[in-house]
Structures are given as C-alpha cells and as structure tokens.
Amino acid sequence: MLELKNLTCGYGTFEAVDDLSLTLQPGTITALLGANGAGKSSTLMCIAGHVQLHRGGIAFEGRDIGALPPPDRVRLGLAISPEGRRLFKDLSVEDNLRVGGMIRPKTDFPQDRDKVLSLFPRLGERLASLAGNLSGGEQQMLAIGRALMARPKLLMIDELSLGLMPKVIDLCYRALQKLREEGLTILLVEQNTDRALSVADQVCVLESGRTVWRGSAQDAARDPDLAAAYLGLH
Structure with missing residues (x-):
C-alpha cells in the first residue's frame, strides 16, 4: 500500500526525519512510536505532502507520489487526522x-x-x-x-489518545479495529505505547529522526528494554 524508501524530510535545511524506510501492507495497522521530537508527525505530514521531502521516495500503490500536491494525494486515497485535530x-x-x-x-x-x-x-x-x-x-x-x-485507502492518525479520557480512547480504538476489519490501512502515531501495541500489526520506533527499531507488534511487546530505551518510559 505504502512504501517509504530512505525518506528524509524536514523544514528548510533542518532534517526532522533521516533515511526512514518502511512498508505498509494493505489492511494492517502500523504504529509509529517515539518520544516527543522523534520525527513522527513530520513523517505523516511529509506523506500527506505538507512537509518538504528532501531525499528518498514515497510510493503509494506502486506510484511515486513524492512530487504530488496534497489534494492529489487525497484523491489517490491518502487521508490524515492531524495532530491537534x-x-x-x-x-x-x-x-x-x-x-x-x-x-x-x-x-x-x-x-x-x-x-x-x-x-x-x-x-x-x-x-x-x-x-x-x-x-x-x-x-x-x-x-x-x-x-x-x-x-481513503490509507488513514493516518496523529496522536490519537492525547488528552482524552480512557472511555473515549477505548471507543476510538474499537473504531480502528473495525476499520481494519473492513480493509482500511492505518498508520498511527501514538504516545500511549500499550494501546498502540494492542492493535498494531507492526511497529516502527523513531529517535531523533532515525529508525532505531522495526518489527512486529508482538516482538515489540515482548522486548522489555524497548520502551525504556526509546520511548521515555520505565
């Protein structure tokens, strides 16, 4: 569905994300995790066309979309629920x-x-x-x-649970599971690591704009050092 090839993006000369490669399969949920400032939101906004792509490529259903304006990406099937709503x-x-x-x-x-x-x-x-x-x-x-x-064919959600009550978080995550069952592909940025791991198929962890861990959500949940080392949790 989506392939990021050595993606480097940022603002002016500042590179918020460096050399990120990631593949999303149709009908799956991928969680993009990391502490504040890791480059998660910049990644989503670059895919959507709102942050400058410096190097690398973005392929959506096999088509290079790196030079397309945001409205054309929406027409192809990309949509984002941005940070701050x-x-x-x-x-x-x-x-x-x-x-x-x-x-x-x-x-x-x-x-x-x-x-x-x-x-x-x-x-x-x-x-x-x-x-x-x-x-x-x-x-x-x-x-x-x-x-x-x-x-959309691919829905990107930035900071799903930030500032929400647990009951609302539960409702939103049930909605994500239903959407995946219907075949929607989802890329999720989330600070609530436990909730993200509970629904994700695969996980990519960023630190200071670089990939430091990538694998299945099951492997991430079994890694006792992952949260403490890269997500600011203990």
Whole structure:
C-alpha cells in the first residue's frame, strides 16, 4: 500500500526525519512510536505532502507520489487526522464532515456521513453543534470522521489518545479495529505505547529522526528494554 524508501524530510535545511524506510501492507495497522521530537508527525505530514521531502521516495500503490500536491494525494486515497485535530471550529460538525468529503460526489455525502456516525454515534447527536464547542473526545472523533469522508485507502492518525479520557480512547480504538476489519490501512502515531501495541500489526520506533527499531507488534511487546530505551518510559 505504502512504501517509504530512505525518506528524509524536514523544514528548510533542518532534517526532522533521516533515511526512514518502511512498508505498509494493505489492511494492517502500523504504529509509529517515539518520544516527543522523534520525527513522527513530520513523517505523516511529509506523506500527506505538507512537509518538504528532501531525499528518498514515497510510493503509494506502486506510484511515486513524492512530487504530488496534497489534494492529489487525497484523491489517490491518502487521508490524515492531524495532530491537534485542526478542525474548522466555526463550522458545524456536519459541515466539517462535508469539507472532508469535498473530493467525493455530493450524492455520496449522506452514505459517507452515516458510516462515520455509525462509528461515532455521539457525533450524530452533535451534527448542528459548532466544532469548537465539542469536548476533546468529540473533536477527535470528528477529526477521524472528517478524514474518513474522503474514502481513503490509507488513514493516518496523529496522536490519537492525547488528552482524552480512557472511555473515549477505548471507543476510538474499537473504531480502528473495525476499520481494519473492513480493509482500511492505518498508520498511527501514538504516545500511549500499550494501546498502540494492542492493535498494531507492526511497529516502527523513531529517535531523533532515525529508525532505531522495526518489527512486529508482538516482538515489540515482548522486548522489555524497548520502551525504556526509546520511548521515555520505565
């Protein structure tokens, strides 16, 4: 589905990620882990086309997309729920979903909206509410839902559980599992290592922009030194 080949990206002359290679298989969840500043968000934003690619390549379904503008990547099947959610706070929940589906025919909107609401029923109760008036958990549901409105083949989610209550985190992770069962490929950035490992198929750990560990989630969970050495946990 996605192949990163020696990807190096950053801001101006600063390289936030250096020589990252990673392959995502269809219908799997890959967790991108690491401490703050490791380069996780920069990786996702580079794949989405919002951070400059310095060297290397990004291939999506075998096609080189490294030079494509962000809207064209969305049309090919890439979508992102970004760090901080970045909702249109002065628009209603329904209109935020409508923006997410702008690349789709207007006739698809009711069906796509209803699918999002089946994943996150709480949003169905808040359709007319302004996004800025939602709770943090509701905003996260909306950010994921807005990305899903584009009918992506690959969904990238940055900092899924940050600042959320445990009950909302559980709901979001159940939604991820259901989406994977339906064949969606997911690239997840997460500070909550235990939760990420509970759903991921494979794991890539970054430290200071470089890959320091890559393998299956099962192997990561069995490695007693991984969290302490690279994730800032003890």
